[in-house]
């Protein structure tokens with residue numbers, strides 16, 4: 001455990017994130033720990049000075065005291081104290097993380113921040129390298145993404161996106177940390193759908209009152225296709241009647257073991273243009289190991305069926321650094337994807353969340369699990385990027401997660417014209433998201449020009465039975481946020 005003795009305890013959690021860039025999933029405390037990191041801060045003579053010491057080394061970062069409003073000053077303080085700790089850790093470990101000192105989930109934001117301050121795209125890319133020590137390669141990726149997002153990143157002020165969560169899956173994957181439950185005997189499906197239909201109807205009234213119209217709809221989960229076709233159809237029908245005129249609808253057909261012709265025909269008949277058929281890997285041994293209960297052949301069959309029914313916007317999700325997989329295994333999965341030529345491919349780096357079964361399995365098996373190294377994970381991600389871009393897919397959105405293999409990133413790649421509006425809006429936070437269903441979190445933007453100050457969240461409870469019992473309260477939470485003037489906070 002690491003002990004932090006810091007003059008900036010308000011940034012304790014952010015400082016912990018910087019330490020985890022170098023030491024992985026390490027515990028950090030302000031009071032206990034066998035390795036001490038000491039920090040001193042002074043604000044004198046118009047200079048901010050942050051000094052960190054540990055294990056006989058020292059690193060100091062100085063800058064002139066910045067001007068600005070309270071939020072800007074706080075942000076600058078956080079960046080400086082993190083940057084100083086990052087400098088010391090680089091010295092101590094000799095490592096250079098690909099995303100430099102960045103620990104947030106949306107690195108593109110820093111690019112847009114630079115451009116909003118008057119920099120050109122190239123200058124903003126350079127600034128990300130200079131100020132945050134982001135590698136040239138990752139900074140270039142951000143630039144490519146900004147180019148892909150040009151013209152489709154922003155929504156009109158009266159538009160919102162819709163997320164509908166179906167928190168059921170046939171079996172639970174070992175790396176899963178979502179609020180999805182196994183469908184079991186299915187007894188919760190009908191009451192859940194009833195509650196969702198009620199939430200849809202009540203939110204239709206909210207959106208009408210607010211004068212908002214739908215831009216993009218997304219049905220995710222869980223796995224929406226895990227529930228019976230007729231139930232999924234009721235949800236789509238109700239949502240499309242309540243919120244007409246969307247430019248895009250996506251249904252995550254996700255697990256190939258939940259896809260059949262009846263469901264795909266229904267989804268297509270309802271005008272849903274975009275679906276996901278997710279192999280994660282084509283290696284059957286890995287699929288068994290991670291509890292996905294389907295084979296690579298089943299993925300191929302589901303994909304072929306969707307194509308034969310006329311779907312022309314299919315996404316495939318892949319995960320790099322799955323337990324026991326080598327770079328060669330991952331490369332074979334890429335071979336298959338290239339041959340299938342889906343319209344978009346989302347490449348995730350495995351995130352081992354503490355709430356997942358995999359976290360426990362790795363803790364028990366240790367190195368015996370054959371988990372790829374940081375370098376191996378990086379190689380897989382680099383391979384995906386070079387092969388997909390060579391094949392005509394372009395990166396169009398990116399996010400990072402905590403506990404991600406090698407501190408890497410998740411990247412969505414798309415063929416021209418196939419970038420998903422919902423994914424961009426959600427990740428870049430350029431549009432409000434009305435989110436329905438258990439565990440879904442509504443995110444409301446009040447003034448897109450002043451985003452840092454005015455994004456409010458209204459979370460739904462995660463537990464399915466509680467959601468069913470308290471659905472009216474979930475809508476009241478949204479009303480309180482959407483019609484509020486002052487920032488408010490709601491606990492799940």
Ligand code: SF4
Pocket residue numbers: 168169171172173175176177178180221222223254255
């Ligand atoms: S398909 Fe997705 S939501 Fe379902 S168990 Fe697997 S990871 Fe979790």
